[in-house]
Amino acid sequence: MKKTFYKYQGTGNDFVMIDDRSHSFDDQDLKLVSRLCDRKFGIGADGLILIRNHPNYDFEMIYFNADGSQSMCGNGARCAVAFAGFLGIIEGKTSFRAIDGPHEALLAEDKVELLMGDVAGISKKNEECFINTGSPHHIRFVKNIEDYPVFEEGKSLRYSQEYSPAGTNVNFVQPISDGEIFVRTYERGVENETLSCGTGVTAAAIAYAQEKDQAEVKIKTLGGNLSVRFHKKDGGGFDQIWLIGPAEQVFQGEIEL
Numbered sequence: 001m002k003k004t005f006y007k008y009q010g011t012g013n014d015f016v017m018i019d020d021r022s023h024s025f026d027d028q029d030l031k032l033v034s035r036l037c038d039r040k041f042g043i044g045a046d047g048l049i050l051i052r053n054h055p056n057y058d059f060e061m062i063y064f065n066a067d068g069s070q071s072m073c074g075n076g077a078r079c080a081v082a083f084a085g086f087l088g089i090i091e092g093k094t095s096f097r098a099i100d101g102p103h104e105a106l107l108a109e110d111k112v113e114l115l116m117g118d119v120a121g122i123s124k125k126n127e128e129c130f131i132n133t134g135s136p137h138h139i140r141f142v143k144n145i146e147d148y149p150v151f152e153e154g155k156s157l158r159y160s161q162e163y164s165p166a167g168t169n170v171n172f173v174q175p176i177s178d179g180e181i182f183v184r185t186y187e188r189g190v191e192n193e194t195l196s197c198g199t200g201v202t203a204a205a206i207a208y209a210q211e212k213d214q215a216e217v218k219i220k221t222l223g224g225n226l227s228v229r230f231h232k233k234d235g236g237g238f239d240q241i242w243l244i245g246p247a248e249q250v251f252q253g254e255i256e257l
Contacts, residue, residue, distance in 0.1 A: 001257050005036075005043060007250040008083060010075035010112075012195025012223020014250070016043050017083045020050040020062070030068030032257065037066035043255060046190050047073055049080050051087065058090050060097040065189025072100040072134030074198020074243045078112040081105040082247035100134040116202055116241040122210060129207050133241075136168040136188075137203035145174040145182050150193045154186020169197065173204045180218040181208050195223030198243050202228050206238055 003025070006017040016036050018025055026032065027050065037045045050062040061080040063073050077098055084090045085107045095104050106113040116133055123130040128140045138157050142148050154170040157163070170186040183204045185197035205217035205228035216229040226245035230238045 002254045003257050004252065004254055006083060006086075006252045007043065007045065008079035008247060009223075009250055010079050010196065010198070010247045011221055011226055011245055013073075013075035013079075013197060014045045015073075015076050015079050016045045016048045017079065018048070018050050019083075019087055021053050021059075023052060025050055027062060027064075030064070033064045033068045034066065036255070037064075043253075046187070046194050047076055049073075049076055049083070051080060051084060051089070054097050057097045057102065058094045059084050063099060065187075067189050067191065069189045070099055071189060072098055072117075072199055074114060074116065074134070074200075074202055075196055075245075075247075076198070077103060078105070078114050078198065078243065078245065079247045081107050081112045081114065082249070086249060098134070111245055112247045114198070114243045116199075116243055118237065118239040119206055119241065120237045122207060130168070131203040131206055133199040133202045133206070135199040136163070136166070137200050138163070138168050138170045139204055139207040140170070140172050141207075142172045142174055145172060145184060148172055148184065150184045150186055154193065155191075158186060158188055158191075169200055171197070171200045171204045173208065175208065176220065179214055179216070180220065181205065182220045184222065193222075196221040196226070198226070198245075201226050202241060202243050206230065206241070 036042045048064045052060045054060040104115040157170045172184045174182045185200040187194045201219045219226045229242040231240040
């Protein structure tokens with residue numbers, strides 16, 4: 001059976017996108033998901049996204065990491081919004097469902113603004129911290145981030161006993177100016193460094209801003225630039241967290257399943 005697919009990227013985080021409103025894709029076949037995401041034997045991507053109908057929302061995003069596991073993906077969600085716009089499902093503003101619950105988004109010509117879930121608090125890990133932004137993220141502030149061993153250190157933390165058995169994503173962060181940070185991420189499920197991670201840069205921005213008097217952080221990643229806007233709650237925690245950045249269709253094609 002031939003299946004039409006689309007390829008999207010958001011600051012280098014890339015995804016295979018499938019319009020599955022007919023519910024014809026077998027989402028229990030995780031080997032198929034991994035094959036489609038394989039960069040040598042498949043289309044190649046950090047993850048796969050299905051767009052489906054939902055009775056209470058404009059659409060539902062079903063997201064798979066490249067290994068077939070599931071989680072929330074911020075850049076993937078932004079690309080899903082752009083794809084839904086391309087399909088004519090939405091125009092301008094949307095509400096949709098993801099694995100971590102409902103989200104709102106704004107679709108403009110050159111960017112997507114995604115409302116993330118609230119963050120109740122930050123868990124301190126000595127000089128480091130842990131934040132859940134729909135996916136789990138360990139945050140470590142470092143120097144000389146361009147030369148930092150992201151793969152080795154990220155893999156060690158991802159598989160550490162502290163986070164066993166589920167593991168965690170790991171973000172390495174360096175402030176580069178007032179209100180701007182450079183973030184590199186080892187992603188669980190991809191099992192490597194990715195060019196960008198939406199939930200990761202959101203966690204990193206919140207970790208950076210927790211002691212600062214500001215409501216927006218600019219983020220540099222290997223794949224491009226993002227920003228995170230938020231509101232600090234008086235009793236602690238963060239809400240109105242918006243992840244903002246580009247989402248682009250790269251190509252489309254057909255593949256034999």
